[in-house]
Amino acid sequence: MSGIHVSTKINGDAVEFVCDVEETLLDVLRDKLGMTGSKEGCASGDCGACSVTVDGRLTCSCLMLGAEAEGHDIGTIEGIAKGTQLHPIQQKILDHAALQCGVCTPGFVVAAKALLEKNPDPTETEVRFWLAGNLCRCTGYDKIIRAVMDAAAEMRGQ
Amino acid sequence: MARNPDADSAPAPKAVKTSTIEFDADKAKTFKVVGSRPPRPDGMDKVTGRARFGADMVMPGQLVGLILRSPHPHAVIVSIDTTAAEALSGVKSVITRDDFAENADHHDVLCNIMAREKALYEGHAIAAVAATSKAVARKALKLIKVDYQILPHVTDVDLAMAPDAPLLHADMITSGVTPAPTKPSNIAGRSEFGHGDVEAGFALADVIIERDFKTAATHQGYIEPHACVANVGADGMSELWCCTQGHFHVRQVCASLLGIDVSRLRVTASEIGGGFGGKTTVFIEPVALALSRKAGRPVKIAMSRDEVFKASGPTASSSMNVKIGVTKDGHITAGEGEFRYQGGAFAGAPADFGAMSAFACYALDNVKTVAYDVVTNRPKGAAYRAPGAPMSVYAVESVIAELAGEIGMDPIELRLKNAAREGTKSSYGPKFGSCGLVETLEAARDHPHYSAPLGPNQGRGVASGFWFNFGGETCSTLNINADGTVAIAVGTPDIGGSRAAMCIMAAEELGIPYERVRTIVADTSSLGYNDTTEGSRVTFSSGMAVIKASRKAVTEMCNRAAMIWDIPAEAVTWEDGHAKPSGANAGEFEPMSLAEIAATASKTGGPIAGHHEYNADGAGVSFGTHIVDTEVDPETGRVDILRYTVVQDAGKAIHPDYVEGQFQGGAVQGIGWALNEEYIYGEDGRLQNAGFLDYRMPVASDLPMIDTVIVEVPNPGHPYGVRGVGETGIVPPLAAIANGVSAAAGVRLTELPMSPPRVLKAIDDAKVAAQ
């Protein structure tokens, strides 16, 4: 089988890789590039644990082929904190104890960040519907929703 | 009490020597760190993606392992031909059951991880391959030829109990029945609990209600699929990295199945992406080890979600009858129930726990429960949060709600009148010690939620629930570092923030800031045996080990200070993180801090550590009461959860955020169980919804905030009064929601999940009946 050569940008850095036709972007991130922050919970687009952004748009990396990353700008969980400086969403998830096992957390961080970039002042209902593509089995979502609302308020300067 | 339902792998009865430390009432008045809400030590790694879970490990030269699974629910395996797969370039090992020696200690586990004579469920492992890539491994699986002779199957519990049902195991003779049956059946065991005379009790009742109930099998639904990397050296020295709730248990079972010494296998527990009981046993780990042994290279196996649904361990489905009698003034005169649970293809459905916990909330003179553990052509069940209790309590609490309606009494009032309390002889035998059911009922009654107005098509439900809680074998080591920081090793994987709780308890004992303590989960070669993270035991048992280890380190630090001051050790006390001279002839010395004592340790006798190992007893039972408001759409049968309040006794909340988190998570899993989640089998015996799209777990937009009230009735068996909190939260919701939906719909619902078609049918049937 012949590999496909792909040039892309991940978290602002130029990245090249060779992948098989059937490999998903998630496989490439995890198995080829060693970026294991994106998780595979289902590989069918139902859990959101693999959330990334593609040119700023929230995407399940398990539903996209690695080859499709050619020429696009990919954002992953690894690129969200700036050095040791956490993004407000990450900080608020910690402050609100909005994680138990934490396997869903990277996906929620990526998804919530995409939400707040589109809608800096969401209602609780809007947050709940936006995050409905991210499954969390541990927390019952309560503390996650509070953390995202609180992060939004802080980012608005309130 | 929450044991792994692997009847087979459950440890032999333990020696009776157990230990507790008494509740320390003086300490409770002066907590400085306990009860605070500091950030958890693993939090930063988890919000940045740095934390390594099961599938995140890579070992040099690692191969990809895949498992061939039976497409048939029940079939004789006539032959397996692996020659073509072995010949494929890139394939490094292929294994079948022939690669495992027979094993009397773990017979069912072995049969489950790799089938021999028969495939017993769709998804049952038949063979496995390790190859240089996933693509090659997939191709190799296709090249394995299996000749099946298909047998009739059964997936329903009541059908499996019928005398003419397809038989799974030709040698299964029901246990617990005298005289023993002469013929095999699918009933693995029968057990009975209770006391008094239920017939005499019913004769005293003014109202008796008897109902049949059913619940569907559900899955724990952890977001992280099972994953492991195994590495077996040519000399047999082996390492295993895996996501598990109990790496010591994994080591024991895997070493036995592979026929190697326990000391040769080092198991490291990865960060674990949820377990809820489902990761208390082995599925892929022995397979990866056997593949690695044969290939001479590390092998990673990660289950797909499809495999998780079909071939890990969901919980039981149930069919039940419950009968309860009550006087007009609300005295329950008798309670009786039969609980039939199927737990998949092997013995071990948690029917006995169901029967034991069914009536545990009540002080009854006459009670009798009977449990049947039944096998069917479904995956072998595993524990799921309070295994067995949610179903039986659902049945009992539904009838209690109906009885309250019949006699015109407030349902919390009826429960309070009959509530189990300290000294009550429990429905399963022992007398309860101090416990907090009454307190949770009173707090629920007084909560504003309970008296808030309801709108049309809305109904409020209430239910209480119980879990035993467990202690078990535990040990922990605490090291005082030279710079005055503290390192703790525990052997219980952290599934919900327990490392934070350990740090809090050590900081409390040592009198130092929380930030100076770090807790890790040690691998199996670094610490003595620890029972699995299950039974809500970790904050209680590992916590007590940490407290004891801290106290030993404190004693040693006092000795060192005494040595430096040249005074008797008894003349030194520990206060606020400092050794202080105390008493008449102690002398005048400046108190020495933990950091100062640590810094000079090399001159006073070397490293300072504390260790404690024990078999924890005195876990203290747990009760909770939930209130829920539901709204039923009479046109579609859809149910919305409008408001939810959890009230539960925590004994003492060490880190209240994570106690609330347990309450909320348990309640929401219960909401899923009550409304949507179910294993759906077709006529062909195959699972029809093995994915998150069709196995519908609650998402954020389905839910309101989950309000919590932490009640604290100290457990006398723990120095801070801690009771486990992890499991009780999933026990009341099934019934609470059923009671709410029944009130809203105007008809009693007796089958879970209460999916829209089922609710709509109940409403329509009731209309027809009324005409």
Ligand code: FES
């Ligand atoms: S792994 Fe991509 S949505 Fe679940």
Ligand code: FES
């Ligand atoms: S914290 Fe475990 S799945 Fe969300």
